[in-house]
Structures are given as structure tokens and as C-alpha cells.
Amino acid sequence: MAALSFELAGVDSNSKARAGVITTDHGVIQTPIFMPVGTVGSVKAVTQQQLYSEINAQIILGNTYHLYLRPGVDVLEAAGGLHHFNGWHRPILTDSGGYQVFSLAENRKITEQGVLFQSHIDGSRHLFTPESVMDIQRSIGADIIMAFDECPPYPSEYTYARKSMELTHRWLDRCFARLAETPDKYGYTQNLFPIIQGSTFPDLRRASSEYIASCNATGNAIGGLSVGEPEEMMYEYTALCCDILPADKPRYLMGVGTPWNILEGISLGVDMFDCVMPTRNGRNGMLFTTQGVVNIRNKKWATDFSVIDPSLDCETSRYYTKAYLRHLFVANEILALQIASIHNLAFYLWLVKEARLRILAGDFDSWKKNIIPVLKQRL
Structure with missing residues (x-):
């Protein structure tokens, strides 16, 4: 080989x-x-x-x-x-x-x-x-x-x-x-x-x-x-x-x-x-999304019935709502750890895939400068 x-x-x-x-x-x-x-x-x-x-x-x-x-x-x-x-x-x-x-x-x-x-x-x-x-x-x-x-x-x-x-x-x-x-x-x-x-x-x-x-x-x-x-x-x-x-x-x-x-x-x-950050932070209730960082345990998400991140090509991220995921964390359900881990990893893989597309398209540098402040936002 x-x-x-x-x-x-x-x-x-x-x-x-x-x-x-x-x-x-x-x-x-x-x-x-x-x-x-x-x-x-x-x-x-x-x-x-x-x-x-x-x-x-x-x-x-x-x-x-x-x-x-x-x-x-x-x-x-x-x-x-x-x-x-x-x-x-x-x-x-x-x-x-x-x-x-x-x-x-x-x-x-x-x-x-x-x-x-x-x-x-x-x-x-x-x-x-x-x-x-x-x-x-x-x-x-x-x-x-x-x-x-x-x-x-x-x-x-x-x-x-x-x-x-x-x-x-x-x-x-x-x-x-x-x-x-x-x-x-x-x-x-x-x-x-x-x-x-x-x-x-x-x-x-x-x-x-x-x-x-x-x-x-x-x-x-x-x-x-x-x-x-x-x-x-x-x-x-x-x-x-x-x-x-x-x-x-x-x-x-x-x-x-x-x-x-x-x-x-x-x-x-x-x-x-x-x-280990995407899975470790996910298990502790921190989600990385295309719109910024979400602490899903915060009470503000208790009645937010929008999905975790509709921009990702990931069934888990586009199926479960923030309110439901928060409920799972508050109730100490194992499913919460799985959903958050899958979502965060899918986000990281989306990020490098998008970076690759931008490099090939010739606008990576400007895209990076624009998206980093968005990703750092605490929602």
C-alpha cells in the first residue's frame, strides 16, 4: 500500500x-x-x-x-x-x-x-x-x-x-x-x-x-x-x-x-x-453555532422553540429545539449530552468545510474577518 x-x-x-x-x-x-x-x-x-x-x-x-x-x-x-x-x-x-x-x-x-x-x-x-x-x-x-x-x-x-x-x-x-x-x-x-x-x-x-x-x-x-x-x-x-x-x-x-x-x-x-472542546463544552451545555455561542442552560432558552442551528446540514441541529435541549440538560437526561456533542462536531466540520470553499473561491481572508466576530458573540 x-x-x-x-x-x-x-x-x-x-x-x-x-x-x-x-x-x-x-x-x-x-x-x-x-x-x-x-x-x-x-x-x-x-x-x-x-x-x-x-x-x-x-x-x-x-x-x-x-x-x-x-x-x-x-x-x-x-x-x-x-x-x-x-x-x-x-x-x-x-x-x-x-x-x-x-x-x-x-x-x-x-x-x-x-x-x-x-x-x-x-x-x-x-x-x-x-x-x-x-x-x-x-x-x-x-x-x-x-x-x-x-x-x-x-x-x-x-x-x-x-x-x-x-x-x-x-x-x-x-x-x-x-x-x-x-x-x-x-x-x-x-x-x-x-x-x-x-x-x-x-x-x-x-x-x-x-x-x-x-x-x-x-x-x-x-x-x-x-x-x-x-x-x-x-x-x-x-x-x-x-x-x-x-x-x-x-x-x-x-x-x-x-x-x-x-x-x-x-x-x-x-x-x-x-x-476536545466541541464535545467537552457540549456536554457542559455550551453550543457553538453559526450565529454565536449559546449557553443552553440559560433560562432565556426555556421557551425558544427555534431549532439549534438551521444553517447546518445536520439532522440533529435542524430537528431539536433550543427549548427541548435546555429541558434535557436541566433534567440531567443523557440525550442532552449526545445532541450537544453531535451538534458541536457538525458545526466544527461545517466551519472547516466552509473555510475550504472560501479558499478555493478566493475570498477566505475577508470571510474570516467578517465571521469571527459573529462566532464569538454570546447569545
């Missing part, structure tokens, strides 16, 4: 926004794209059928750390990989678990070899190395797999950020070497994306971007820019990285973010995004 390929279909004349096509062995992805997060092989409160038919997700995420702990690589291998295990037969990307090791695991110890950590589930001890993380992702079988990296917190001291970046680069070399030693398990090609680090220091970001670009991977990721830094700083370093990364490879900004973050990222040259 063939390695991942990327072709540009158009570039905005007034920004660095691109429309492209990523081809994998499990299907085609039109960029820019948002990828719903299915941490343990499941996008929370959403079925695979809904991801196909209502949300029209082109690719979803899984997470190495969580899938390694549950259900475990033995189960995933017996199933024939995550695609067969969860019934999702379009592309899958797996994060390496590096961020989770540093944010969830307890009593972790970082060495040149890897990270010794304690499971957040049962306290058991585990060692993640670049080699073991590649092996786990081989067993999961995602189309795109991420390098094992260290994600420094914000803010970080310069010395720590530099040592962390250099360690990430050495680990990356070991990731590539391990993949070269081990064949794909399931008869299709897995593609490794390296990750830029360097915290919020321009020289480190530049050095890391140059190193990652030199690896000539099939795609590249920008990490460490959704960890609490101000938005303008995130945009500054995203731009810096995009200007160095090769134009003929997809660029993935990890863990970002709000609808306006995504549009600004697209304008800087990013092609791929993921974030």
Missing part, C-alpha cells in the same frame, strides 16, 4: 490558507480538516454511525496512552487493529500519549531512555520509550502515528525548554529507526508525523522546525501551543513554524481549539486540527 500523500488544491491570495487533499490507505481527507477526538476509540456520546452520516467526519483520533491501558494491545491485535475494533473504517490518527504521560500519569520519571510513570487508573507502573510507543501504535494500526515527545508546560524556563526539545529530537530519531525495523501489522501504510517543540522561545521554535523539516516525513505537527499561552503568542509561533515547514506536506496544529483559533490557524497555513 502507498504512503500518505498530500496535494494542494488552492491557496488564498490574501493569507497563507491552503486547501488540500490528503490520501491514506483508509480514504481521502479534504483539508483544512478538524478531527474529532476519540481518546479510547470512541468519540464521547457519539456513535460511529453518527460520525459517518450526520457529522461526516473524515478522520478521528485515538490516544496511545489510553488505548495501551484499556483495552490493551492484545485485544487490539486480536481484533485486527483499532479500525476493526471500533468499526471506524476511515482514517485514524493516534497521538503518542506523550502529553497524557506528562499531564495524567503520576510519579513520572523522565530519562534518556523514556518515561517511567504510574497509571492514573490503577497505579501500576509502566515505561514508555520511543520504541515501545512505536510498537503500541503499530498494534493500534492508525494511518497517522505521532512521534513520542515531551511537551513542556507553559511557562517554562529556557534551559528546561531547550533540553526538552533536544530530548524530543533524539527520541524522534529513535522513533524513525524503530519503524524502519518493524513492518506494518495490518497490510496498510502507517505514517509518522514528528512534532515541533520549543515552548515559547523563538530560537528554539525555529531550531525545532528546521530539524523536523529536515526529517522529510509525510506530514508534520506543531506541538506545545495549547498549554495555556495567550492566543496571540500561539498565533505568533504557529506562523513561525509554518513558514519553515515544507509547503508540500500537511501541517497539524495539535490540540487547537476554539472556532476562531482554527480559522486563524488556517490563515497561517495549518491544515489539520483536533481538540
